[in-house]
Amino acid sequence: MILPIVSYGTPVLKKVADEITPDYPNLNKLIENMWETMYASNGVGLAAPQIGLSIRLFVVDTSPFIDEENMDKEEIKTLNSFKKVFINPKIIKENGSLWQFNEGCLSIPEIREDVSRKEEISISFYNQNFELQKLMLNGLVGRVVQHEYDHIEGTLFTDHLSPLKKRLLKNKLKAISKGAVSVDYLMKYPKKPRL
Numbered sequence: 001m002i003l004p005i006v007s008y009g010t011p012v013l014k015k016v017a018d019e020i021t022p023d024y025p026n027l028n029k030l031i032e033n034m035w036e037t038m039y040a041s042n043g044v045g046l047a048a049p050q051i052g053l054s055i056r057l058f059v060v061d062t063s064p065f066i067d068e069e070n071m072d073k074e075e076i077k078t079l080n081s082f083k084k085v086f087i088n089p090k091i092i093k094e095n096g097s098l099w100q101f102n103e104g105c106l107s108i109p110e111i112r113e114d115v116s117r118k119e120e121i122s123i124s125f126y127n128q129n130f131e132l133q134k135l136m137l138n139g140l141v142g143r144v145v146q147h148e149y150d151h152i153e154g155t156l157f158t159d160h161l162s163p164l165k166k167r168l169l170k171n172k173l174k175a176i177s178k179g180a181v182s183v184d185y186l187m188k189y190p191k192k193p194r195l
Contacts, residue, residue, distance in 0.1 A: 003037045003051045004188035008108045008156070009177025010052070011190070017047075017054045017152040019088045022130040024055070031085055031128055034059050041185035043106050045144050047151030050107050052188070056088045058148040065140050075139070082141050089125035091149055092134075094118035101143055103157045109183045111172055115160045117146050 006012060020027070030053075038046035038059060047058035061083040066076055096119030104112040120138040123145060127133055137145055147157060158166065158173065175181060179189040 001033045001036065002040045002186055003033055004186040005037065005041060005046075005050050005106045006052050007176050007179070007181075007187055007189045008158075008173050009190045010107075010188070012049050012052055012054050013107060013151070013156060014154045015049070015054050016154045017049055017056045020055050020057065028128070031057075031059065035061075037186075038106075041106050045148040046106065047148045049151050049154075056152045058086050058089075058152060060084055060086065060141075060144050060148060062141050062144055065144075078139070078141060085128040086123075086145070086148070087126040087128070087130065089123055089145075089149060089152070091121050091123050091146070093122040095120040095122075096138070101140075103143075103147060105147070105157055106185070108156065108158060108173070108176060109181050109187075110176070111158070111169060113157065113161055113165065113169075115147075115157050117143055117160075121146060123149070 034046050034048070034051065034057075037051060038061070042064070044062055044064050045058060045060040048055045062079045063083070065079050098116040099119055100114040100116050102112050103115045119142070120136065121142050122134070122136050124132065124134045150156065158169065161169070177190055179187075
């Protein structure tokens with residue numbers, strides 16, 4: 001089932017999410033719905049807060065990043081095969097220099113900005129079967145995982161921007177939170193306060 005993606009301005013996006021246990025209700029169905037929602041929205045990652053759930057869960061499939069003209073065979077193979085469920089992840093270590101990449105977010109449509117992140121991360125997490133995993137990730141795969149990890153920490157990619165850049169985007173962000181945006185996927189906007 002395709003779920004609505006909550007927009008910028010929805011409180012759950014700014015909240016640190018809670019860990020879950022293997023007996024979380026309908027977990028496999030939720031993960032299935034998250035994959036379906038992500039693919040219907042043409043995303044490469046989707047975190048539970050983006051569908052209104054404050055839990056430490058996200059899914060990633062980097063295959064849409066493949067650009068065969070500008071990549072070597074190893075990069076193509078890595079991006080094409082990286083499809084994972086992350087439950088209760090913890091970034092253990094960040095290494096390397098900061099590098100910029102133009103990021104966007106399904107919860108913040110029509111805005112893309114350069115964001116600096118570390119080149120490499122070490123992360124532990126549980127997979128869909130609640131088996132503990134540890135990975136060292138870099139490049140685009142590492143970046144997508146860092147972006148989704150931010151979501152479960154209550155951080156948006158716009159939080160990484162300079163104060164000047166944030167001021168320049170203020171009106172666009174306000175418009176998104178009011179639903180004054182054109183998207184080709186299901187979105188849910190913050191409720192207007194009752195008077």
